Amino acid sequence: MDSPQNERLTVLSRYFSEIREYPLLTKDQEVDLAKEVREGDHRALNQLVQSNLSFVVKVASEYRNLGLPFEDLLNEGNLGLIEAAHRYDHSKGTKFITYAIWWIRKSILRALSEHALVRVPSYQMKKVKEVRDVERQLRRELGRKPKREEICAQLDSTVAKVDEILQLSLRELSLDEKVGKERDTPIVEYLADDDVITPEDKLIKRENNSLVQKALSTLTAQEQTVIVHRFGMAGGKVMTLKQIGERMGISRERVRQIEAQAKARLKKAFARPHAMLSPSKKLYPNKVLKNRTSLKIG
Numbered sequence: 001m002d003s004p005q006n007e008r009l010t011v012l013s014r015y016f017s018e019i020r021e022y023p024l025l026t027k028d029q030e031v032d033l034a035k036e037v038r039e040g041d042h043r044a045l046n047q048l049v050q051s052n053l054s055f056v057v058k059v060a061s062e063y064r065n066l067g068l069p070f071e072d073l074l075n076e077g078n079l080g081l082i083e084a085a086h087r088y089d090h091s092k093g094t095k096f097i098t099y100a101i102w103w104i105r106k107s108i109l110r111a112l113s114e115h116a117l118v119r120v121p122s123y124q125m126k127k128v129k130e131v132r133d134v135e136r137q138l139r140r141e142l143g144r145k146p147k148r149e150e151i152c153a154q155l156d157s158t159v160a161k162v163d164e165i166l167q168l169s170l171r172e173l174s175l176d177e178k179v180g181k182e183r184d185t186p187i188v189e190y191l192a193d194d195d196v197i198t199p200e201d202k203l204i205k206r207e208n209n210s211l212v213q214k215a216l217s218t219l220t221a222q223e224q225t226v227i228v229h230r231f232g233m234a235g236g237k238v239m240t241l242k243q244i245g246e247r248m249g250i251s252r253e254r255v256r257q258i259e260a261q262a263k264a265r266l267k268k269a270f271a272r273p274h275a276m277l278s279p280s281k282k283l284y285p286n287k288v289l290k291n292r293t294s295l296k297i298g
Helices: 003-017 027-038 042-050 053-061 070-087 096-116 122-142 148-155 157-168 199-216 221-230 241-248 252-271 287-292
Strands: none
Touching: 003 027, 042 070, 042 221, 053 070, 053 096, 070 157, 096 241, 122 148, 148 157, 199 221, 221 241, 221 252, 241 252
16 A cells, blocks of 8 residues: 555646646737636636646745645645636736736745644745745755855844744644644654655656756757756756857857847746646645635646
């Protein structure tokens, strides 16, 4: 019999695979669907939400290890996406996902505030995330776990203040206390060691890599070469414009131009939501959806 952890990973893996089947929307399709949604068309609402679900995966992954299982973060983020789809007004000229990201983050932060290890105001959860983001950034740059002093220097803060922020979600709780929405999981199970790469980490990284590869596929071969070397992708080292130019036999200025046009293409690719997901019942309980909206996915 599979362990609960293996079952979770299987569900997530299936979820990621299914949501890739949804087609991307063109700008005109997005506008047409938005008009139909405002007229009460549930089919249009369903399509608009489904075509943007993969973006929620990316946002939700930023809030991991703050007290809620990844599945709950996905669920809350998707509910925020649904709320955004109901409220979106295409006539204002803002792209749907640009508008929706605020609702996605708001829903996730609210859930963290209400259901994480302790009840922590959402503005405090933002501070926790800010510290964690800087810590991850420094870890990548330094190739090791950063010291508290290095994190503080980056944040222009004191060690005492940073420690206080990181303790927000753990204060006054024992490792055996039950937490989570169902109050049935020991805190210790939520406290991931940042130095350990879990199967869930690998799964999410693989999914994010898949999205990056999709975006890169929109570039020309020359643009791909520049971007891969410029950002040290595929396990390579970061190269300067001059180094790339010498490797490709072109000028430094030409490399800069290619990089600029490649970035513009990538920006468009990521702005068009990557379609992802045919929600499973485990991730999208109908009871929750009915409480928030009349939309029923799947």
